[in-house]
Amino acid sequence: xxxxxxxxxxxxxxxxxxxxxxxxxxxxxxxxxxxxxxxxxxxxxxxxxxxxxxxxxxxxxxxxxxxxxxxxxxxxxxxxxxxxxxxxxxxxxxxxxxxxxxxxxxxxxxxxxxxxxxxxxx
Amino acid sequence: xxxxxxxxxxxxxxxxxxxxxxxxxxxxxxxxxxxxxxxxxxxxxxxxxxxxxxxxxxxxxxxxxxxxxxxxxxxxxxxxxxxxxxxxxxxxxxxxxxxxxxxxxxxxxxxxxxxxxxxxxxxxxxxxxxxxxxxxxxxxxxxxxxxxxxxxxxxxxxxxxxxxxxxxxxxxxxxxxxxxxxxxxxxxxxxxxxxxxxxxxxxxxxxxxxxxxxxxxxxx
Numbered sequence: 001x002x003x004x005x006x007x008x009x010x011x012x013x014x015x016x017x018x019x020x021x022x023x024x025x026x027x028x029x030x031x032x033x034x035x036x037x038x039x040x041x042x043x044x045x046x047x048x049x050x051x052x053x054x055x056x057x058x059x060x061x062x063x064x065x066x067x068x069x070x071x072x073x074x075x076x077x078x079x080x081x082x083x084x085x086x087x088x089x090x091x092x093x094x095x096x097x098x099x100x101x102x103x104x105x106x107x108x109x110x111x112x113x114x115x116x117x118x119x120x121x122x
Numbered sequence: 123x124x125x126x127x128x129x130x131x132x133x134x135x136x137x138x139x140x141x142x143x144x145x146x147x148x149x150x151x152x153x154x155x156x157x158x159x160x161x162x163x164x165x166x167x168x169x170x171x172x173x174x175x176x177x178x179x180x181x182x183x184x185x186x187x188x189x190x191x192x193x194x195x196x197x198x199x200x201x202x203x204x205x206x207x208x209x210x211x212x213x214x215x216x217x218x219x220x221x222x223x224x225x226x227x228x229x230x231x232x233x234x235x236x237x238x239x240x241x242x243x244x245x246x247x248x249x250x251x252x253x254x255x256x257x258x259x260x261x262x263x264x265x266x267x268x269x270x271x272x273x274x275x276x277x278x279x280x281x282x283x284x285x286x287x288x289x290x291x292x293x294x295x296x297x298x299x300x301x302x303x304x305x306x307x308x309x310x311x312x313x314x315x316x317x318x319x320x321x322x323x324x325x326x327x328x329x330x331x332x333x334x335x336x337x338x339x340x341x342x
Contacts, residue, residue, distance in 0.1 A: 050188075
């Protein structure tokens, strides 16, 4: 992923990247915390492994969507191998643009009655 | 006090570390430790909830995820490598074409001796020009397969290079032998066309051989 000027140039995002951005909107987190947050915000429907997590993080760092937090917690209180990440302003813009894109798709689905209330009788 | 890791977690971490070692060094150096740390926490959580079976259940998704990551990261590194090699080859081919050889032959005696040895007679001069552009054309066609089917674009690009070469030669030699330059361009065009012919013949042969082997397989 290359660093782009316009957030729209980064779209569409992969589900992993989008959910990592959503997880980081609330504040900085480390890898395991991001994974837990993704499982929580998707009700367990999206589970990403550590390799996909760090591959996505690598792409997002290169694209300027997130940044690594320089200040590390005291090694006595926390594992020193832990790295903390924070969403950038550009990352927030990209997440917003992706959310709008998905909302548009959702509206089309609603319009075509794909999201009609489910009835037991079929 | 340091607690001893349950054997299943130690074994899982070892396997995962081995898998991560298969990723390109650029990725492995940067992300092996944090990824292991995350996997360690996943294992601890699973062990706490379901014991050994819980950790074993993590293996399949985690190791498949790692394998997918290895293939993808190696692919990215390979692509980047091919691109950088391609750039160097094109730069090398262009340098060969655009380099003011005749100026250097006058400025540097040992090179001049070698240069005059190769381009001493009109015949060797013709062979030299055609060979230089034939080799350049083959390099370009080998590394830019899209140009193989777009002969006009390929000829245009190479002839643009040939024209630039002639301009450079004129600038360095300070002469304007237009008839000589036109002849050189014609020789360059022969080299360019020869490269296209050679590549198409080789590709045709490869295509023929492939079809024959396919037909043999079908007949069996």
